[in-house]
Amino acid sequence: METMTPRVTRRRALAAAAAAGIGLPTAATAQAASQPSRPRGRFEHLRIATFNASLNRAEEGQLLEDLRDGTDEQIRAVAEIIQINNPDVLLLNEFDFDESGEGVDLFREKYLEVGQNGKSPVRYPYAFTAPVNTGVPSGLDLNHDGRADGPDDAWGFGAFPGQYGMVILSRYPILTEQVRTFQNLRWADMPSNLLPTEYYGPEIAGELRLSSKSHWDVPVRVGSSTLHVLASHPTPPSFDGPEKRNQRRNHDEIRLWADYLSPGQRSRWIKDDAGTRGGLGPSEQFVILGDLNSDPLDGDSWPGAIEQLLSHPRVQDTEPGSDGAAEGSETQGGANLQHTGDPRLDTADFNDDPAPGNLRVDYVLPSRPLQVVFSAVYWPSTGEPGSELTGSYPFPASDHRLVRVDLQVKG
Template sequence: MTSRVTRRRALVAAAAAGLGLPAAATVAEAAPAPARHSGRFQNLRVATFNASLNRSRDGQLLEDLATGEDPQIRAVAEVIQINNPDVLLLNEFDHDADGAGLDLFREKYLQVPQNGKSAVYYPYVFTAPVNTGVPSGMDLNRDGTVGGADDAWGFGEFPGQYGMAILSRYPILTDQVRTFQNLRWADMPSNLLPAEFYGPEISAELRLSSKSHWDVPVQVGPSTLHMLAAHPTPPSFDGPEKRNQRRNSDEIRLWADYLSPGRRSSWIVDDAGVQGGLAPQEQFVILGDYNSDPLDGDSWPGAIDQLLSHARVQDTTPRSTGAVEAATTQGGANKDHLGDPQFDTADFGDDPAPGNLRVDYVLPSRPLQVVSSAVYWPAQGSPGSELTGVHPFPTSDHRLVRVDLQIKS
């Protein structure tokens, strides 16, 4: 397989000024303590945030970032400053090949105190191309024409829309990064691909990942943690063939197989042509907006359970009080949900369905020591609630999810 992985494009930069947090200052709300040594262990906060930093046309996010004054981006930065993660996955951050967007986001927003919050510094970042908006040259939606967002390898108006990025205070081992942008859906054994809908030509070429899947190793002292990042397609906007439900489930299954030894992972080949999954002794954290709730919504049955029930994965069930309040206030589909609303991570209450759901995950490997976890969703009237709010949201319809770990130092 020809490699299209852009490791040489991987944007890993070390800035001397960004190797730690600045001295404490008087702030309206103190940020949580940064990573620190404690005996033989080091505290590490890992978070995921679908920040809705996507725009309707190519280059528009760069323009908004360059001003340093965009209200939504400032609010997103403030949420990050309050939660102060050591490693952060951003979903829906439009990708640009030069990484200019990430540079602007750090320089003009994260490293600038927002409403008195402490600035945050991430000397290491990783981003790479995604499938959204990349033309397939095929009629993927079977409407008789070729072209447009529905006929891209992943739904998008332009290449890189709804991209991903990882920001870290710790070194990213870019030479060991694995990406799976080009992995074909048909290569997955016993897949859910609706071959009758697509036909043999499309079925043979359709990519599994709607954005991409990344294994990004981060060096934390003597330990290496693999950040397994993804953003599977929403399991909606479907016809009777359920192509998006099926794809979402198999995108989730990719990581389940990747963590399984032997034949279950032997079909997986990364963009550099390397075969197989993650070795049993390696530690990891699964991150991202997986667009799948364990009990509610319109996912393929058991989709996210492929990870939640995996032998190598622990679910810390992050929660919030704001989610319970929102579900109660909004009513609608939330009244009929089977899941406990305290675990919700996304506010979809402006739609009649599906109601608020748990779709964003931070799932550490089982041997890792978990200290705490949370969803950043303050109750109305509490500090920070102005950053989550109600539709139209000042930041995103998703909430930042974080897990605090202790890593051997």
């Protein structure tokens, strides 16, 4: 039986847990105020969303400062988008990690739980965040510039530890003790990997971590069922030299989930940060969430990178779309005119001249046979309500769009 602690700050949650003789995981928050609302009998209608909200800052601690008074215009726009879409479970990419968990609490209390421009507040009594590899020094000269202390020499590109982190918010209980993280998994341990050993040299190549941020398997309890939220944010397949180290890493970060969903030998190499080996059981329900930085047809991805998931027998792709994305591709032109993919499926408004143009990089991929009710990308056309929140460069909220899928899950 899970013990719940008050949803206030991490310090108070830890104090309450200590008094009860219960341990909470380091660098993670999972607070609860009440049981999830809106019981629906045998089935739960569950809205799952992913949003690269660009809540990253150039300096460590700056996001905390921006969150404290509740008036930052970009953060307010992000919160309003979330309030409009009202997901039950949400992954935020590019939310700077802080060890105390204060940033997650401030975002909920100062922004999400305050109605933005007349929108209804949203409340998430459960949250999970944990350390990521971005900005964590490797002590190695990974980019061959003669130094070992730059942002490109971290285990994942970043100016400080935790930059471009991740957060999961949920109305449903997060089974914190069952969470699996894969921050420390070595790239070289993946069989038949694309690691450019010639570029790094065998000694450095053997130490490199696979995940540029982290990969998380976060189980969420929905009634009597468990839904595994598989969250990640692979490195962009760009900013490369001829060795294509970022393209290769992006491909293999995506492949980690493809292997994780494949029972037996294919997933046996995977070891989580607690030392447990293997992948996800064949009968488990899941949804893959995140900015995966890979378009199936356009952009700079290694060939077949995202197809590893889109064509996986356990995964269904509902192809969420929007009229705003189609409009953006047509009006912006540039690299978009050379794309072969359906512009309605784009989820990010990237530079059009030079490339890559707008791309589909953000995904909500439920497992089979979960029943999908609806899916969409939140990208209003010009003049429609909400279009002022997406806008054009410099973007009011983010250059990415929120992607959501509505599911029927047995309760």
